[in-house]
Amino acid sequence: MSMDAVFRALADPTRRQLLDSLHHRNGQTLNALCERTDMTRQAVTKHLAILEEANLITTVRNGREKEHYLNPVPINEIAERWIGKFERGRLTALSDLKKRLEREEP
Amino acid sequence: MSMDAVFRALADPTRRQLLDSLHHRNGQTLNALCERTDMTRQAVTKHLAILEEANLITTVRNGREKEHYLNPVPINEIAERWIGKFERGRLTALSDLKKRLEREEP
DNA sequence: TTAATATGCAACCAAATGGTTGCATGTCAA
DNA sequence: TTGACATGCAACCATTTGGTTGCATATTAA
Numbered sequence: 001m002s003m004d005a006v007f008r009a010l011a012d013p014t015r016r017q018l019l020d021s022l023h024h025r026n027g028q029t030l031n032a033l034c035e036r037t038d039m040t041r042q043a044v045t046k047h048l049a050i051l052e053e054a055n056l057i058t059t060v061r062n063g064r065e066k067e068h069y070l071n072p073v074p075i076n077e078i079a080e081r082w083i084g085k086f087e088r089g090r091l092t093a094l095s096d097l098k099k100r101l102e103r104e105e106p
Numbered sequence: 107m108s109m110d111a112v113f114r115a116l117a118d119p120t121r122r123q124l125l126d127s128l129h130h131r132n133g134q135t136l137n138a139l140c141e142r143t144d145m146t147r148q149a150v151t152k153h154l155a156i157l158e159e160a161n162l163i164t165t166v167r168n169g170r171e172k173e174h175y176l177n178p179v180p181i182n183e184i185a186e187r188w189i190g191k192f193e194r195g196r197l198t199a200l201s202d203l204k205k206r207l208e209r210e211e212p
Numbered sequence: 213t214t215a216a217t218a219t220g221c222a223a224c225c226a227a228a229t230g231g232t233t234g235c236a237t238g239t240c241a242a
Numbered sequence: 243t244t245g246a247c248a249t250g251c252a253a254c255c256a257t258t259t260g261g262t263t264g265c266a267t268a269t270t271a272a
Contacts, residue, residue, distance in 0.1 A: 004119055011117030012230085013110055016188075023192060030249065043231055045250075064239040064248050072192045079189045082122075086129060086178045087185065118260080136219065149261055151220075170218045170269040 003082065006074045009054035014039070015047045019056065019070065027060075027067045109188065112180045115160035120145070121153045125162065125176065133166075133173045 009015055014037070021036050022028060030048065034041050048068060051057045055074050060067045115121055120143070127142050128134060136154065140147050154174060157163045161180050166173045 007119075007122070008117045011114050013113075014230085016113070019192070031247090039230090040232065041249080042233085042251090046230075066249070070192070075189055075192045079185055079193065083181055083185045083189070086125070086176070086181045120260085137217090145260090146262065147219080148221090148263085152260075172219070 003074075003078060005054040006056065006078055009050050009056055010075075012047065012050075015051055018044070018047055018051065022057065022068055022070045027069050029065045029067055031065075033068065109180075109184060111160040112162065112184055115156050115162055116181075118153065118156075121157055124150070124153055124157065128163065128174055128176045133175050135171045135173055139174065 017037070018033060021033055025032075030041065030045065033048070034044050037044060048057065048059075052059060056071055058069045058071050060069065123143070124139060127139055131138075136147065136151065139154070140150050143150060154163065154165075158165060162177055164175045164177050166175065
């Protein structure tokens with residue numbers, strides 16, 4: 001559950017699209033997720049493994065099928081612990097930059 | 107200002123550390139940023155270029171120095187447009203999973 | 213003017229990444 | 243039981259990535 005794994009998992013557009021797909025319909029199987037993409041099943045498997053390692057999805061084995069469920073907790077943690085910090089500094093950072101630019105171009 | 111560039115820029119721990127450093131002290135020069143790391147100046151230059159392309163930092167040339175300023179706007183956009191979507195679904199997703207698990211293990 | 217300083221550019225390299233193909237395993241249904 | 247279906251595993255490949263070294267350019271200060 002390292003934050004780095006979450007960031008790296010989110011870096012790939014295909015993986016974000018997989019999360020989107022699960023957000024649209026939770027609990028999809030591997031084959032169902034493959035139908036919404038143009039790559040091979042094995043490629044999707046690898047992406048899902050990375051998402052699962054980052055704890056962004058949880059899987060439930062159901063017979064010969066494997067269902068994939070979104071886990072929004074890591075995204076929430078990033079939002080709170082990391083993004084919040086930069087959002088808080090937003091106004092001051094912008095005003096700093098403005099002041100600096102004004103000083104540079106008098 | 108594509109969202110993909112922002113996600114990819116945030117994927118690297120060194121680049122997040124650079125953002126942290128700028129969050130701690132805004133407007134640092136390349137050399138100042140280099141002092142807080144163990145890699146070469148050229149490596150840091152590359153990371154800064156990626157951050158700048160993602161619009162996460164803005165630079166101001168000041169003589170022979172170049173100052174780097176945090177731009178929290180893209181992070182804020184990701185938080186609002188992308189993360190918010192998944193946070194909203196948090197409770198329902200978790201309850202979905204719980205129901206599913208209960209069904210699987212009666 | 214000259215030397216030191218701050219940054220820029222380009223070639224190069226090893227390792228990670230995203231993808232493929234081929235085959236194996238396990239489960240359901242006829 | 244047997245065939246079809248869903249997933250798993252492993253080897254392999256091209257490209258991207260993160261890093262280096264070496265040299266070039268521009269600005270400040272003595």
